[in-house]
Amino acid sequence: MRHLRSQRREWLTTLLLLLPGFAVFLGLFVYPFIITIVLSLRPEGQTTGWTLEYYTSFLASEHGRQVIVLTFFLAIATTLFSVLLSVPLALVLRRKLRGHRFFRAVPLIPLVVPGLIGALGLLLVFGSRGWFNLFIRDVLPFIHGPIAVNYTISGLTLFYVWLYFPYTLLTTLSTLEGLDPGIEEAAQVSGANPWKVLRHVVLPLIMPGILSGSVLTFMNAFGAFSIPLVAGGNYRPLSVDVYKQIQLFVPAHWSQACAIAVIMGVLQVVFLTFYMRVLRGRKVK
C-alpha cells in the first residue's frame, strides 16, 4: 500500500515536471497552429462561418501555382547542389590534411549566422560592383561581365546553397567517419582501383548519411524565410508569400495568409515523416 502510494507520488511529480514543457508545446505551438487553421477557414475579417475559398483560390490561381513550383524548385535545386558539393568535400575533409581543423570549422559558419546577414553579405559579393564581378573583369576578361546574380533564380539558389549545404556536409562527414576502414582496405586488397572503391563500396555505405542530410537541407530550404525576403526580388516562395499577404495589403489578408501557412505546414510535416523514416532505416542498419 505504501509502495503504491509512493509510486503514485512519483508519477505525480513526473507529470508536474513535464507540465512546463507541454505547456510551451501546447500553448505556443499547437494552439497557434489551430488558430491559424481556424483563421484560414473563416471568411476574411469575420468570426463565424466556414469557407474553403482561400485554399481553392490559392491552389487554382496562376500565382499560387507559380509560388508552389518556385518553392519546390528552390528546395530541390539547393538539395542537389548541396549533395554535389558535400560529397567531394566530405571525402577531402576526412583525410586529416594540414589545417583540417580550420577547414572543418569553416562550414559551421553558415549554421551560426542568421540568414539575414548571410543574404546581405552575398548580395554585396555578387552585386554588379561586388568582388565576384570584379574578379571576372580582372581575371577572366574573356567573359563579358558584369554577370547578374542578385535577384535572379540561379543567384537565389546559390545563396540557399551557401546557407544550407552544411547540413548535408556534416551528416555525410559523420557517416563517412563512422565507416570501418577495413572494408575499404579489403576492397583495395582485392584489386579494386580507388574509383571503384569509391563507386561500389564507399558511396553505397554513406548513402543513408547523404540522404538524411539532404532531407535536412531540403526542409530548411523549403521553409527559408529571411533569405528570399531580402534577396528574392520578385521571386516569392511560400514563406514570403505568407508574409506579403499581411504586409502588402491594408487591411491585411489574414485568412489567405493563414491558408498558405497551413499548406506549407502540412507539406513540411509530410517531409518530416519521410525524414524520420530515413533516420529509422539508418538505425536498423
Added chain:
Amino acid sequence: MILTYTLLVCLSIFIFSPFVLIMIKSIGKDWFGKLWLPPTLTLDWYKWAINVARLPEVMKNTIIVTGLAVAMSTIVGIFSGWAFGRRHLPGKELLMSMILLPRMIPPITYALGIARIFYGLNLVNTHFGIALAHVTLCAPYAILVMSATFEGLDERMLEAASVCGANPLRTFFHVTLPQIMPGILSSMIFTFTTSYNEFTLTLMTYGADTLTLPIRTYLAVGEGYWEVTSAMSVIMVLPSLLILFLIQRQVKPEQLVGGFKGL
C-alpha cells in the same frame, strides 16, 4: 593534392567573402567605382548606426528579450528535462520528437497564430511577449539538452551523498548541480543564439518600442543605406561568431546540425 587545396580554399572564400565584404563596406567611404577596396576608411557608419538608428536602445531591447527567453527556457528545460532524463516515460522518443516539432516546422507557419493570440492578450510590442514567442523555439532545445544531461547523471554519487548523510537540498547543490552545470551552460548558449538571431517570430510580434537587432537590420535594408546596414550587421554577427569560436572544440558538429538554429 593541389586540387584538394584549391577546393578547400575556394570553399573558404565562398563562405567568408560575404563577411569580409560586409566588414569592408561598413568602414569604407566613397566606394562606388569599380575598385576592389574603398579609397578612404571611416567610422562614420557606426556613428550613424548608433546615433540615427539608435542602436544602443535596440541592443538594450535585444538583451532584455534574449535574457528573458533564455531564463524561461532554461527553467522549462531543467524541469521537463529532468522528467525526460530520469523517469521511464511510455513513448519517450515519440514525446521528445513531438516537443521538438516547433524547431522542425518553419516558424512562419505558426507565427501568424502567435501574432493573433498575442494581439488579443496585448503581448505584442512588449519585451515579455517577444521573449515568450522565442521560448517556442528555445524551450524544445533546452529540454533536449537537459534531458541528455540528466540521463548522464551518475546515480552512485547521489546515493553516496545520501548515505553520507546529506539532505536532498545539500545533495542537489553540492553533487547534482556541479554535474549538470555544463549541460545548463550549453543549453543557455544555444538558446541564447536562437533567441538573439530569431527573425520570423520577432517580425510578427515586434512594435516600435521593441525593435531587436535582426529586425532593425532588416528595416535598414529597406531604407537602402547599405553602409549603415553593414555596420549593424557587423555588430549583430559578432557575438555569434565569438560563441562559435569559443565552443567549436567542445561541441560536435552533429549537435550544431540539430540545435543551433531553427529554420
